[in-house]
Amino acid sequence: MMQLKMIPGAIALLAGFAFQSAALAADEPIQPIKPPANINLGMVELGKKLYFDPRLSKSGFISCNSCHNLSMGGTDNIPTSIGDKWQQGPINAPTVLNSSLNVAQFWDGRAADLKAQAGGPIANPGEMAFTHTLALGVLESIPGYVREFKQVFGKNKIDIDQVTLAIAEFEKTLVTPNSRFDQWLLGKKDALTADEQAGYKLFKDSGCVACHNGEAVGGNSFQKMGLVEPYKAASPAEGRSAVTGKDADRFNFKVPSLRNVALTYPYFHDGAVWDLKEAVQIMADIQLGQRLSEQEADDMTAYLESLTGEQPQIVLPILPPSRPDTPRPEVKS
Ligand code: HEC
Numbered sequence: 001m002m003q004l005k006m007i008p009g010a011i012a013l014l015a016g017f018a019f020q021s022a023a024l025a026a027d028e029p030i031q032p033i034k035p036p037a038n039i040n041l042g043m044v045e046l047g048k049k050l051y052f053d054p055r056l057s058k059s060g061f062i063s064c065n066s067c068h069n070l071s072m073g074g075t076d077n078i079p080t081s082i083g084d085k086w087q088q089g090p091i092n093a094p095t096v097l098n099s100s101l102n103v104a105q106f107w108d109g110r111a112a113d114l115k116a117q118a119g120g121p122i123a124n125p126g127e128m129a130f131t132h133t134l135a136l137g138v139l140e141s142i143p144g145y146v147r148e149f150k151q152v153f154g155k156n157k158i159d160i161d162q163v164t165l166a167i168a169e170f171e172k173t174l175v176t177p178n179s180r181f182d183q184w185l186l187g188k189k190d191a192l193t194a195d196e197q198a199g200y201k202l203f204k205d206s207g208c209v210a211c212h213n214g215e216a217v218g219g220n221s222f223q224k225m226g227l228v229e230p231y232k233a234a235s236p237a238e239g240r241s242a243v244t245g246k247d248a249d250r251f252n253f254k255v256p257s258l259r260n261v262a263l264t265y266p267y268f269h270d271g272a273v274w275d276l277k278e279a280v281q282i283m284a285d286i287q288l289g290q291r292l293s294e295q296e297a298d299d300m301t302a303y304l305e306s307l308t309g310e311q312p313q314i315v316l317p318i319l320p321p322s323r324p325d326t327p328r329p330e331v332k333s
């Protein structure tokens with residue numbers, strides 16, 4: 001009986017260990033990125049072509065990849081994007097990497113999902129400056145596309161729904177699993193240096209995870225930019241209030257994913273900050289009212305750099321050629 005008495009404690013201890021390692025990742029406020037699932041491969045291939053095809057723009061020069069360059073973390077690495085006729089937009093281009101994990105698309109969340117988003121830039125006068133009708137006219141004039149759309153969607157006519165569905169399906173594949181941090185979450189304890197682990201602990205303890213959490217380390221809520229101290233933005237954008245019409249939503253922006261943040265400079269919706277460490281210090285100041293020491297800011301930055309995952313391995317698509325009767329690009333005004 002004496003022995004039995006001791007057993008429950010020992011069992012609880014052992015069970016505790018087993019539970020801890022199995023549930024290690026689940027207990028953390030951040031989860032590893034999962035590889036894409038349930039992907040329609042034919043649609044992905046078509047969507048990839050459309051993503052890289054500048055003929056969806058009025059000038060015949062700008063593709064999705066111009067501003068969301070997959071060689072550069074899915075961004076353009078400039079403060080605010082340059083579109084049709086060299087127009088400079090009002091806001092920084094977020095990465096397309098892991099965008100399928102976002103609660104909604106755009107800084108203010110005005111598009112519900114990737115499909116709803118994908119039609120926007122084609123017809124945006126400051127971006128690709130085309131219309132959906134004209135873009136469809138171009139695609140319909142290219143025999144290679146007519147064949148491929150028919151193969152994928154089984155319909156005789158190309159419509160904008162098919163275009164945006166295919167692009168969204170391709171974007172679903174643009175996830176970046178297996179970062180060193182994810183390996184650490186999954187139990188590989190030497191995947192992070194001591195500084196990076198200290199940075200992660202600080203990221204949790206100081207409250208960054210209140211907003212930057214989940215699989216994407218962000219992307220799942222709208223929060224005030226300048227919660228404790230105001231942020232002097234270089235952009236006129238007012239955020240979520242543009243969608244809800246509510247004054248309380250002014251300067252609420254979608255919390256960006258911090259996955260691959262080492263690649264997606266410059267930072268913030270106005271693209272005003274080029275240095276990740278400076279962005280970290282600003283966040284601590286204006287969101288949490290905390291002044292980080294140099295060491296703390298260095299550790300946290302080192303941690304954020306461990307969030308760079310495996311980049312999508314893209315084989316550059318060869319686009320089907322235009323025909324003599326394909327509507328021509330309009331480069332002049
Ligand atoms: C001229 C540059 C430009 C082009 C071309 C462009 N985008 Fe964007 N993209 C942006 C900017 C800027 C934003 C942010 C706009 C905003 O939030 O108001 C954005 C936002 C997005 C987002 C939302 C990401 C997020 O986290 O909210 C996705 C997804 C996206 N673009 C995909 C595409 C696709 C697909 C195409 C091609 C059909 C495309 N973009 C073409 C500049 C561009």
Ligand code: HEC
Pocket residue numbers: 203206207208209210211212222223224225227253254255256257258261264266267268269270279280283284287288300
């Ligand atoms: C109250 C919510 C909140 C907290 C807490 C918070 N953030 Fe943020 N974070 C945001 C929002 C919202 C943005 C986007 C703001 C903008 O650009 O207008 C952002 C942007 C960032 C960016 C820039 C990402 C990019 O791609 O532009 C970094 C880096 C960042 N946060 C790191 C941190 C760190 C580190 C902490 C803790 C010290 C932290 N954040 C705390 C909400 C928060």
